[in-house]
Amino acid sequence: MGIILPRFEKLHGKTEAEICRRIIHAIFEQRIPPGERLTEERLAETFNVSRTIVRQAMARLSQDGILVKMPNVGSTVASPTRKETRDILAVRRMVEPEIVRTLAVSVSEAGLAELHEHLEAETAARKNDARGTFVRLAGEFHLRLAELTGNHVLVQLMTRLQTLTCLAILLHAKGEQACPPGEHGQITDAIARQDGETAAREMLHHLKHVEMDLRLDGEERTSSFSETMAWLRGV
Ligand SMILES: [Zn+2]
Numbered sequence: 001m002g003i004i005l006p007r008f009e010k011l012h013g014k015t016e017a018e019i020c021r022r023i024i025h026a027i028f029e030q031r032i033p034p035g036e037r038l039t040e041e042r043l044a045e046t047f048n049v050s051r052t053i054v055r056q057a058m059a060r061l062s063q064d065g066i067l068v069k070m071p072n073v074g075s076t077v078a079s080p081t082r083k084e085t086r087d088i089l090a091v092r093r094m095v096e097p098e099i100v101r102t103l104a105v106s107v108s109e110a111g112l113a114e115l116h117e118h119l120e121a122e123t124a125a126r127k128n129d130a131r132g133t134f135v136r137l138a139g140e141f142h143l144r145l146a147e148l149t150g151n152h153v154l155v156q157l158m159t160r161l162q163t164l165t166c167l168a169i170l171l172h173a174k175g176e177q178a179c180p181p182g183e184h185g186q187i188t189d190a191i192a193r194q195d196g197e198t199a200a201r202e203m204l205h206h207l208k209h210v211e212m213d214l215r216l217d218g219e220e221r222t223s224s225f226s227e228t229m230a231w232l233r234g235v
Pocket residue numbers: 138139141142179180184206
């Protein structure tokens with residue numbers, strides 16, 4: 001399947017950070033599937049920038065585990081295995097309840113207004129059946145929370161975890177494929193009431209629901225050549 005990138009305007013003079021942001025945006029909208037091969041030539045042409053800038057962007061995404069370098073293939077978009085997905089979600093369960101607990105005592109009025117605006121956009125996209133936009137906004141809600149803490153390290157970590165979760169959902173989801181409706185609102189309400197304990201509990205429930213919608217038990221889908229041969233011998 002060919003890569004379907006959104007309509008990018010020309011990016012003359014833009015940095016590798018902007019290229020990374022746009023690739024992540026496309027992953028959030030489920031426009032770039034896991035395992036997709038990305039080449040310097042293709043990206044340089046798509047973004048109309050030099051290959052040097054593309055190379056820097058790809059190096060940054062590789063560092064974050066969003067791109068994976070494969071021998072004889074080049075760079076491909078990460079395809080988190082079931083085990084990797086369980087690990088990603090385990091880290092999210094450690095980190096995100098703390099994020100909302102912190103926000104319950106520290107978020108400004110402007111920050112809360114931003115969250116409510118985000119929720120309205122999510123609801124509108126869901127209502128209008130704008131699937132790509134809705135899935136992206138649902139993922140970005142978790143990044144907004146990290147951004148509102150003002151902690152840059154946390155934003156970097158959450159960007160990485162959320163991007164890998166988006167890719168894992170495409171590989172392992174059973175159904176809904178996005179955050180369950182209403183739960184972001186409940187988390188935001190608890191933050192607004194300055195009730196950190198409820199906000200943390202709601203976030204933990206929410207992450208459990210996300211995980212329950214994934215098939216993460218049992219064998220990995222991919223099998224090695226030797227495993228296939230062993231299976232054939234037993235047929
Ligand atoms: Zn969510």
